[in-house]
Amino acid sequence: MSPELSIVIPVYNEEDVLPLLAARLRPVADTLGTTYEVVTVDDGSSDGSPVVLQRMLRDWPELRIVRLRANAGHQAAISAGLATARGGYVVTLDADLQDPPEVIPEMLAQARLHGADVVYGVRSDRSTDSVFKRLSARAFYRLIRLLSGTGAQVDAGDYRLMSRATVNAINALPEHHRVLRFVVPALGFPSASVTYRRDERAAGKSKYPLAKMIRLSLDSVTGFSTAPLRAATWLGLLGGAAAFLLLAYALIAGATGHTLPGWTSTVVAVAGVGAVQLLCLGILGEYVGRMYAHLQARPTYFVAYDSLTGPVTPADEPLPAESHRA
Template identity: 70%
Template sequence: MPAPHPVLSVVVPMFNEADVLPMLVARLRPVLDGLDEAYELLAVDDGSKDQTPVLLQAARRTWPQLRVLRLRANAGHQAAISAGLAAARGDWVVTLDADLQDPPEVIPGMLEAARAEQVDVVYGVRTDRSSDSAFKRRSAHAFYATMRMMGATGAPDNAGDYRLMSRATVDAVNALPEDHRVLRLVVPALGFPSTTVGYVRAERAAGSSKYPLATMVRLSVDSVTGFSSAPLRLATWFGLGGFVLAVALLVYALVAKLTGATVAGWTSTVVIVAAFGALQLLCLGVLGEYVGRIYATLQRRPTYYVAHDSLHDGSDRAGSPAQRT
């Protein structure tokens, strides 16, 4: 007898999560079994090099709703989530990290809120982030404030990648052709009806963070260049400001020459040249980021490849390019 169509899919991206995986299974399964709904847990193995694949296969022996989607190589957190969204079959889809900082016990509340308020998206909002470092809290606040200032997001404060989405939302996300997709900005940009559910963010249960500073910086750059043309306009304003300043300096130089008040000095010259050089390099860097995105889009290289999907009884989907992100 075939398994029933899942009402709920829970997508969990994993990369070297062997330390935390047993704890995740122990906490997540009772929550999902208690929903009294047909569900699937879609674990996206993002090219793990540790014992994560072995532990997932072992868990499948006693957990029939566990489905493993293995990528051929590490594609990154956002790409792994996109792979899960492209493969998920549920009428509702939850995205959840494996580190247990976002408690799975909130999932029933998300599903209840979505049905009661008839919305397409329920964001998990961190009402207490004391478990995060001060730097991470401040940098996250600055990031969202900057994105809102540029009109690039309508996401609630302190909302990450823990969310529940309707099938219509997931289909809309999967239909987007853009590369380097940042889902925490893509989903709010769709403008679908939404609500929030609060929770206390915990410390990572085990293992190490997969979001070091370099990855956070890269995500921020992708967010800015992917959702707003404000940096290009900023470069234009820098150019206009530099032109006005240059005209003012020219007028000053002419007046000084006519009045005989010229003063020779190389310091001011060096400062001015260095300042304009720095602005030009900054503007070129901004333009380079946008040109790089255009170049990557024109190449049409898939962001990830699915190596194996346990739904198909071990059949290998080698070379199957899933949705770009």
Template identity: 65%
Template sequence: MNPAADTDLDRALPPQVSVVVPMYDEEAVIGMFVDRLRPVLDDLGQTYEVVVVDDGSRDTTPALLEKARRDWAELRVIRLRANAGHQAALSAGLMRARGAWVATIDADLQDPPETIAAMLEAAREQSADVVYGVRNDRTTDSAFKRLTANAYYRMIRRLVGHHVPADAGDFRLMSRATVDAVNRLPAQNRVLRLVVPALGFPSAQVEYRREERAAGTTKYPLSRMIRLTVDSLTGFSIAPLRLATYFGLGGAAVTALLLAIAVVAFVTDHTLPGWTSTFVVVAAVGTLQLLCLGLLGEYVGRLYTQLQGRPTYHIAYDSVEWDSEQN
């Protein structure tokens, strides 16, 4: 039997496990991440692939990934032409992952790779299509990060539904059926931590302690956190649109009260000329109108983007396709 033919056959068959890893300017952590992830996957005793999506990095991340790929045949590198964002990079990886089970994890090592084995075990024991990594200890995060994260999940669970697990980010394991369902959905402005629970597939949870970032700096500053929150709200709930109705009803009630006060003041001859109250009322009404218009604009903008059908990312390089062309 030809060993080379066996190797080609193994590569042609879909692996049992795929691990999708989005990366953006992660040169400081790549070596540590590879050293942690590879032993975990080797010990599974199953065929696997690691799909790293380089989200338009500006540092030496692409070169370091190519170096790691020389010594790790299961490592597949996909490079986007420009930075498309964390969720878009995850989507690109899910589209190319071939495994029967697909795990998604960030490269900063805040989510321990060792938990993947526990996720696979939970999926099989509980017949679950999705296993969420739930953070049961976030003491390594700053007080501001914990406060904003808690507020985000409380708000999302209240507006979208309690099917969204609390403190579950983008560290999860999904079956092939789940990944295929996600890939069939529109890709614009998707928030996977809400998309996956909305499918309603059987799920389980594995708790873990969130670690400190191993190296480098966070790629989720306050501006991106706000953008994620806006996408989450406008993409999965019409509650913000109802604010316009609530503001209108509240404004009508306040107007009726002010009218009654004005009539009483006129009848009792207690009216006084003044501009302060008029200015405050006009400014308040104008602010509410602008807020409602802004909310409507967010929804109209999402519809416009969806109708355009523009891709959320462009792939510049895929190591598997490159190797096939060279051979």
């Protein structure tokens, strides 16, 4: 029989924080008064995380371990968890305890009370984050909302509760490089939210350095809006207009004998136009790259082991829904 609630937790090199996670999550889950499973997705950890998870499994029958064959990334690991979760409601939660598991009962209550398909966890206090991270995150969310027109919650990450209908809709999407914090709002399903204070990481190191944050930002922008392509078009039109005005100025100056010696203006004009062209080419390349990855139809992850069913061989493993061609 399927449990009413699944809690999906991506895990990558979290051996230090896993015992702390179990100590806080299990009492909360056990007192929910409903059946549940905790689906931990080991995203190719290279530390002792697999060993710690196996130890936890001995004493926690509701725990389930899904192990990926290689590191696929945070968003892909969550997608793998959503594809294997069986619950009528599914909560996605990071292992670092920055998002408190104690909020799950409130999320479940909000979903039942309002009939919401999605309940977002919204960070009302981010004082534990650096000033740069707070400001850049808010600017980023507002930019995505402006460009894509989606109702993405500001200060809401990947901590959310979803109904089975929402999870099924996500699993059916064919796109690669999903950024779920924007995919879910884009579905437009009825939603609610709960607020909480974001804590410091309980142990270990952050798995989202600046380079990964930039990559996530690019995936978000190119995955949910064609506004950058329109901006490139407008830049091209403006550049063409500026070039025409410069040409007219040069002809008039030459005819009246007011030309000035030197290469400064020429160099500046050429460098400026070249920079705009390279920027537009880079934007176009991001979209072409996404199209190329989609046409290749390569799965973003492969499951090696599921404690519920045992080892999974490549021949037996179904392709993830996001790898199918549209």
